[in-house]
């Protein structure tokens with residue numbers, strides 16, 4: 268059996284400037300294989316910008332992003348977004364980008380064919396193995412009973428799951444998710460939590476999240492950003508008991524809970 272290297276992504280000294288304003292300043296972030304990492308922090312802390320840098324949507328003005336794959340370490344700092352996606356880093360944005368008039372099944376089928384990348388395969392017949400793969404994916408995202416539903420008719424939560432399913436069809440090694448439970452009902456939020464745990468068994472995930480109650484459901488490492496910098500990294504307990512974090516979130520009130528913070 269091939270032993271997986273423990274580190275899968277290493278961001279070092281990332282700085283991002285927008286017209287002279289430093290949205291991210293010397294940020295470090297190291298992600299391990301199979302890790303589910305939460306990136307939290309108040310509005311404007313630079314969380315989304317960090318995801319943008321990793322997926323190649325935004326260029327860092329300095330710093331380095333290294334993607335550790337089984338075939339070697341790749342410097343992705345200057346690579347184009349589509350190339351980074353092909354290498355195995357998938358990014359899900361807040362707004363769904365599914366095809367609303369196509370069914371759940373068809374949305375996943377298109378994603379599967381895109382992965383193959385050959386134009387001819389768009390017209391190729393689907394094999395039993397392909398069908399099985401799509402069905403497996405639908406079961407994972409909890410939409411197996413809605414295979415023939417038009418995606419546009421799904422609930423908000425179901426659309427988000429479908430989109431995660433679409434990303435998984437691309438077989439990424441790392442998934443980057445921006446507020447995956449925003450706007451979800453409590454039940455949908457719980458189901459999303461289970462889904463993320465399941466996905467993290469075989470992939471690394473970085474989740475930008477505002478909902479602290481949601482984050483507390485995971486025994487994961489939490490990275491707190493503030494004003495473009497790393498403020499604290501540790502378990503949710505470490506983070507909640509940290510004076511600097513409390514200050515940033517609560518204006519010096521240590522006793523209050525940061526639950527359901529929309530800071």
Ligand SMILES: Nc1ncnc2c1ncn2[C@@H]1O[C@H](COP(=O)(O)OP(=O)(O)OP(=O)(O)O)[C@@H](O)[C@H]1O
Nearest residue numbers: 285286289290308309310311312313314315316317
């Ligand atoms: N394209 C841009 N041009 C100029 N400024 C930007 C741009 N993108 C982000 N910023 C600024 O950079 C800072 C960090 O933004 P970012 O969206 O990364 O923060 P965030 O931690 O994700 O915040 P939120 O939780 O509100 O989404 C903010 O002050 C934001 O206004």
